[in-house]
Amino acid sequence: MKRELVIVLDFGGQYNQLVARRVRESNVYCEIYSYRTDIETIKSKNPKGIILTGGPNSCYLEDSPTYSRELFELGIPVLGLCYGAQLMMHVLGGKVERAAVREYGKTDVMVDQSSKLFENVSEKTVCWMSHFDYISQVAPGFAITAHTADCPVAAAENADRNLYAIQFHPEVLHTQEGTKMLYNFVRGVCGCAGEWRMDSFVESSIQEIREKVGDGKVLLALSGGVDSSVAAALLSKAIGTQLTCVFVDHGLLRKDEGDEVEAIFGPRGNFDLNFVRVNAQQRYYDKLAGVTEPENKRKIIGEEFIRVFEEEAKKIGAVDFLAQGTIYPDVVESGLGGESAVIKSHHNVGGLPDFVDFKEIIEPLRDLFKDEVRKAGLELGLPAELVFRQPFPGPGLGVRIIGEVTAEKVRIVQDADAIYREEIAKAGMDQDINQYFAALTNMRSVGVMGDERTYDYAVALRAVKTVDFMTAEAAEIPFEVLQKVMSRIINEVKGVNRVFYDLTSKPPGTIEFE
Incomplete structure (x- = not known):
């Protein structure tokens, strides 16, 4: 299948898959490669555009991930995101330093709407920032196209060379018009026709x-x-x-x-x-x-x-x-x-x-x-x-049972999970939650049932809302539904005397338990 390609070069950022996913939402095929991929390999793939991801390092340190200046001289449009933006400036003669004020979270960004990247984007838009360093001086030939109250260079570009740098993360949902910005890059700057369907x-x-x-x-x-x-x-x-x-x-x-x-x-x-x-x-x-x-x-x-x-x-x-x-x-x-x-x-x-x-x-x-x-x-x-059925891992309940897998533990988690899914469906929430399941912890604790002491397992309930399964937030399930699930599991599933609800998002957790 002949298809236009945009390459994402990964510098260790946690959102690399999200970047690729957002590009594909623009009906443009995208693949992820390590920043260690040599320049000849990149040229051989004939990409229409290249995107540099974020990463946890400081680009000015000697042992930090980098790329040769040649990448920016191929005549192929390049978009740097966060670390990728800083690296672009650093390699091309700009200056990156430790910021006096770290920006993290939702931030108001003022953009230059005349930029191709910000076409049809609000002049003041909410974006997701996450950086210790900042671009203190843009590289020669670059113009500043966005700023915040604390960040003088939230975006910069050399439009003649099709080089664009963004300090924030347009790929995450918290950046309200981020999908539009990435669309502007792959469809507008790169000239992709959008035939990936x-x-x-x-x-x-x-x-x-x-x-x-x-x-x-x-x-x-x-x-x-x-x-x-x-x-x-x-x-x-x-x-x-x-x-x-x-x-x-x-x-x-x-x-x-x-x-x-x-x-x-x-x-x-x-x-x-x-x-x-x-x-x-x-x-x-x-x-x-x-x-x-x-x-x-x-x-x-x-x-x-x-x-x-x-x-x-x-x-x-x-x-x-x-x-x-x-x-x-x-x-x-x-x-x-x-x-x-x-x-x-x-x-x-x-x-x-x-x-x-x-x-x-x-x-x-x-x-x-x-x-x-x-x-x-x-x-x-x-x-x-x-x-649209619930996702299920290839190793099955083997990764929803913490510790050793036994027939008894499988029976416990199967019964608990069936009750949980049944009650979620009864509450009319099965279409609103992207993934939900019961898992069996390896913890046993003392309980009291029928005036008798028990020493049984704890079941953990997991429910998340997500768009792409790359990031996820715990779903807000009404307390009365959780109470009903808890009561049924403890009363109907032999070997369980406690039920937990997992509030962890992804990241830092994963959707599954193991």
């Missing part, structure tokens, strides 16, 4: 899959979650019964979910594919016995996935390709894209064993963010209730 993605992906697979056979890991379901629909549309979907019931699914997955994708479903269900609950429990470290659990679950697929492939016969529902945040958070620290291993990215007994791996959704996956699902004709 799900209909064209689906159409071109189907053609690419057919060309790659030929008359070969494909084995897909089908969990029943949004990502693997959309991957199954896309592959089914492309190659039909050349696709075999193996659904591994590892015993770490939500309550009754195994049967629900089989009802949708099995022989009585509406998909043109082969469906195999493998009941491997005890196999997983045995492998996970005594394992408490989160990354080890993820990797064990990931390796068992591959082992099961290898075994099923041998039963099926010759299988040429392994397909997976990997999406772009999986790749970035596993440290395979950009510069940010590894957040977690994913069973279908960082958790893969070195040896995989297939010719090649097909990941048709690897370039998509979660909301793009949902759009693709609707484009493929999947029912809305499946496309």
Whole structure:
């Protein structure tokens, strides 16, 4: 698929995925690369624009991330954000210093509306600031185009060279007109036509899959979650019964979910594919016995996935390709894209064993963010209730159970989670909250039930509101709903005597517990 490309160079900022996501909202394809990516690689990709992210360092220190002056002399439009803005000024002859007053949070910014970057942006607009350093002197040839009460250079540009620097973060929702600014850069300054859409993605992906697979056979890991379901629909549309979907019931699914997955994708479903269900609950429990470290659990679950697929492939016969529902945040958070620290291993990215007994791996959704996956699902004709179902991690309840995974703990968290989801739906809040679930802590405490002393587990409830799953805030659930959930869990789920509600946002936390 030929597509315009904007490159995001990551300097270690926490919002790198958000930058890429906002660019794609302008219907322009965007990928994230580390600042260590050499200049020849960047030139070979023929980008229409380059965006430099924020980062935690001071650009004037010797060991801080940097880039050569050549980047700004390619004739390609460059936009620097926060650290990226400071680095641009520093490399091109400006001056960056420690600020006397640190700016953090929502800030009124006065902008020059004659700038291409601020076209149709209010003269006074609210932006999200987060910086210790500031640009004390712009580089030669640059003009100041925005300021705040404490920051003399909130934005600067050299319009003749298509170089733009912004001290704040236009990618976060707190910057009220940030999406408009990024649109102005990629569509106005870079001249992108904006042809990155799900209909064209689906159409071109189907053609690419057919060309790659030929008359070969494909084995897909089908969990029943949004990502693997959309991957199954896309592959089914492309190659039909050349696709075999193996659904591994590892015993770490939500309550009754195994049967629900089989009802949708099995022989009585509406998909043109082969469906195999493998009941491997005890196999997983045995492998996970005594394992408490989160990354080890993820990797064990990931390796068992591959082992099961290898075994099923041998039963099926010759299988040429392994397909997976990997999406772009999986790749970035596993440290395979950009510069940010590894957040977690994913069973279908960082958790893969070195040896995989297939010719090649097909990941048709690897370039998509979660909301793009949902759009693709609707484009493929999947029912809305499946496309918008609650996200569920690949390792399942293995990462919603803190500490060792046992059959008893799985039963507890399944029952508690089912009650929680049922009450949220009864309260009419299921469409307002983007993700919610119950997790089992590893904490046991003393309680009193029926005049008897108990020593049981605590369940933690999680509910977040988010646009893109890159950042999230805890949802405000009415106290009476939480009380009802708490009462039902303690009374109906054996082994639980306390219920907590998690108020942590992302960042600093993650949406999942492990």
